[in-house]
Amino acid sequence: MIQLASDINSDQRASSSLRTRLLETRQLSVKLAAPLTAEDMVAQAMDDASPTKWHLAHATWFFETFVLAPRMPGYAIFDESFGYCFNSYYEQVGPRQPRPKRGVLTRPSLESVRAYREHVDVALEAFFALGLDEDDAAASALEIGINHEQQHQELMLTDVLALFAANPLRPSYGQPQPQKVTAAKRGWMIEYAGGVERIGYAGQGFAWDNEGPAHETLIHPFALADRAVTNGQFLEFVLDKGYEAASLWLSDGWAALNREGWRAPLYWEQRDDEWRAMTLQGMTRLDPAAPVAHVSYYEADAFARWAGRRLPTEFEWEIAARRAPEAANDLSSGALRPLPAPSSVAGAPRQMFGDVWEWTGSAYLPYPGYRPPLGALGEYNGKFMVGQHVLRGGSCVTPKGHARATYRNFFYPHQRWQFMGLRLAEDL
CATH class of the missing domain: 1.20.120 (Four Helix Bundle (Hemerythrin (Met), subunit A))
Structure with a gap:
């Protein structure tokens, strides 16, 4: 191992x-x-x-x-x-x-x-x-x-x-570990008052150029789930024929679903009455309490509609992350897969810096006053600011210390091979 x-x-x-x-x-x-x-x-x-x-x-x-x-x-x-x-x-x-x-x-x-x-x-x-x-x-x-x-x-x-x-042999990258499949405990929504908030990185340490400039943004009152959406919750969406309900999907998402034949998150398989998923430890039983992973923006958005909620904006996510514990299931844990949320602390969101990157409803765009650095390194982030969506947080394979509250990851809405998940939000 x-x-x-x-x-x-x-x-x-x-x-x-x-x-x-x-x-x-x-x-x-x-x-x-x-x-x-x-x-x-x-x-x-x-x-x-x-x-x-x-x-x-x-x-x-x-x-x-x-x-x-x-x-x-x-x-x-x-x-x-x-x-x-x-x-x-x-x-x-x-x-x-x-x-x-x-x-x-x-x-x-x-x-x-x-x-x-x-x-x-x-x-x-x-x-x-x-x-x-x-x-x-x-x-x-x-x-x-x-x-x-x-x-x-x-x-x-x-x-x-x-x-x-x-690979048809479904090899394992890491040595398979004993799997404890647990029942998911109930989560809850945490309320935030909103107001004019300062967004973006303004510290002295390292940050990518797309994390700034820090700027003020008006945030309306909202609530955010205390944890990421679980496999068990997403399985309910699958079993409720969410992948067959066009009314839940954005037009481009519905086209992608039909073109690619999506019927569940990437790497999920049903064998008889049991759902399994491919992981870095090979094929494992689906853990209903662990965060769902490998879903596209389209799938995350459709699930949120089905659940009667929405995806948070990246600014709402960042505000909530300021209250979150820094401890995370990242690469240093050695788990190499998303794990069930740890015990909760009243008023503090969980899983914000590990397990899965979380889709937000925000398009990947420059902050006010942003200018890419000069030279070839200026191509690192700025030229990709079109047609993609922002993900926040970190994943179970993000190196320790790499993530932070202002970190802006970004992918195209159809992509799902990364450890991509979601967290629900709603207006107050």
Whole structure:
């Protein structure tokens, strides 16, 4: 079984320096890939997913391209062809392998990618030894690189799940764990008065550019569920023929449902009278008390309509998250799947920073006064601000410390291979 809670992501780390966090992040990526075979790491399950080998190389290319090459005197590019192979979407950097075709990159070999990571890691150590990280611009680039690799650690696992779910053998990534299926306890709605609230990141630490500028927003009184929607609740929607009721669905969602043949969340299967789901521990019985995962925005919106409620705006979600405990079922727990909500604390929402990313009703748009950073790194968030919806929180495979109340994740409304769930809201 892969152990995550007690080593690299431990809260007992000796130092929180930039160098230490960089080293831990680089080591964790390798550790996450360790249970996989070479064949596992080159396959691509679908256009949205990428092979593990590509993730390992791309995160390394990021440090080489944005930290070492422009800032370290005498740095030697490992292989000029890797820029084409492992660039993702940075138009200003140059052409790249099309995303849907990353699975054909059987070359460079896995051994070459591992040598590439070692080459860049040695150079990063030298970078710190020379004191070059003390420059504000260099420190910023390193911080972005750390957070960028953490995002790809989450993608590595969700992409592996997509790959193994498509495999008829239904292999397990982690060692199967004893499963305790529990009955879901009743949740409740928490009321919020609303008013003029300051939204967005305004602290001194790291945040992505799309989390600001902080600005004031008028919030009307609302109520938000104290926990994420559970599998048991969503199963009621399925059994009530929610996937057959056109009146519950947005037009584009109804078209996607019929085009793709959706009849339940991704990875759900019914065997006789038992519902099961594909997880990173293989096929398991559906836990009715655990949060539902792998639902698209369309499915989340249809469920909310069926339940007589709605999805929260991202601003409502952020306000509620300020009261939420920071403890979360994230990657450091080692569970690798959403878990039932912990015991409640009166007036405090649960599960806001782990288990599943939560769809909001907010389109992914810039905040007032937003300007993307200059240069290629300005392509990271700003150019995607159209046609997508915001998710908030974090998931069971989000690295520890990566999420925060202002974090804005975003995906297209039809996508559902990530650990995507929902929380209900209503007007007061």
